[in-house]
Amino acid sequence: MLMLHHISKSFHGQSVLRDITFRMSEGESILLLGANGAGKSTLIKIILRMLQQDHGEMEWSGTRPRIGYVPQSPSIMGNLTIRQFISYVLSLHGKRSQISTVLKDAGLDEKSKMLAENLSTGQMKRLLFRLAIAAKPKLLIMDEPTAGMDLEAKRLFRRQLSAIRADGIGILVTTHIPSEAEELTDRLLYLESGVIRVDRAIEDIRRLRQSISFRTDSKDEKLLFSLGYTLRDGVFQKLTDDADKELQLLIQRNIQLKQLEIKGETLKRYVEGLNRKGAGL
Incomplete structure (x- = not known):
């Protein structure tokens, strides 16, 4: 589905990514880890076309697919109700007819008139996840997807994620809680100082010791x-x-x-x- 060839990026002469090369298959779920400053955010922004790499190529099989994105710290237009916010986002993808479905799936159908900025972190993550799925992406990128969720919400999220993977949606997750992401992903990409240090199947890691x-x-x-x-x-x-x-x-x-x-x-x-x-x- 996606192939990165020798991607490099620098800011003000400081190298952030160096020779990043990996392939992502349809329906594959990848965990992107690394210490702060390792280059994770820069790599995600390049895949999202929010940044242009200095060197290397990004290649999609076929036409570039739609990408869903669930950010770590979403910004919300504070003067919109939850229903208005959902309507606005869905209208960008021609999916406005799905407002009621998104409200129900996010567990917010009884709070549709509340201002979106008053949602808790966990509620907002659930809402952004459902909005991203409603757009029918082929790749879903999530930054700290379970932050702010309680245990029941996390269990429901894992079930929902398994369901969309069965539909062939590729998933790229970055988080500071690898114990949770272990259940969501089947491959680890570990960045260190802008270089891929580890590219390994989660199952292979379990067999190490x-x-x-x-x-x-x-x-x-x-x-x-x-x-x-x-x-x-x-x-x-x-x-x-x-x-x-x-x-x-x-x-x-x-x-x-x-x-x-x-x-x-x-x-x-x-x-x-x-x-x-x-x-x-």
């Missing part, structure tokens, strides 16, 4: 400590690169395993490791 946890008899404590396990609240835990080999070793040592759990590496831990390395720690 696994955590083993279980309960067992106290007589095995010394042996398990010698094997690198820690004990917390009666549960032995260890991170390993090869869970199958570790499990086989435990069985050979006749360790009685109770409530055994094997979990993949979390995106949060993986990103924290990248941040530590980037800081030279």
Whole structure:
């Protein structure tokens, strides 16, 4: 769907993006991460055509599709009611007939006469998401999409996102909460100082390391400590690169395993490791 070839951008002689190259397929969901100043916002603005790159090309398969955008800090015309704001945005896309649908899907049908500027952050994010979807985009870009949402709203948002992905809409998400984005995306692009340091499937990251946890008899404590396990609240835990080999070793040592759990590496831990390395720690 989208291919970026060697995109670079500088401001006042300071390089912000360098040789950015990646492909995004139809229906793919990508998580864009990086520390502040890594170039995330600049890259998004280039894709949205809000900025022009200095070097490189951006190529779409076929004609450039419609792009939906949910910003982190939306600006609202304060003198408009919610209904008027929805009507204005939809009119830009020739979709004014969907006003009632957007109000209902955003959970705001009973607040349509309230000024849009009085919406909470979570309510505004839900509204902008539904407006973006109503425009029938092929690519949806979201900056901190779940900011301000309560737990129930986040659950509903995840279900809605799964539904639009099934329709072939590509998604690009940037956030400071990777643990939430892990459920929304299937690929990580990690920027560091304007360069793509990591381009990897989320599932591959989960396979990098696994955590083993279980309960067992106290007589095995010394042996398990010698094997690198820690004990917390009666549960032995260890991170390993090869869970199958570790499990086989435990069985050979006749360790009685109770409530055994094997979990993949979390995106949060993986990103924290990248941040530590980037800081030279």
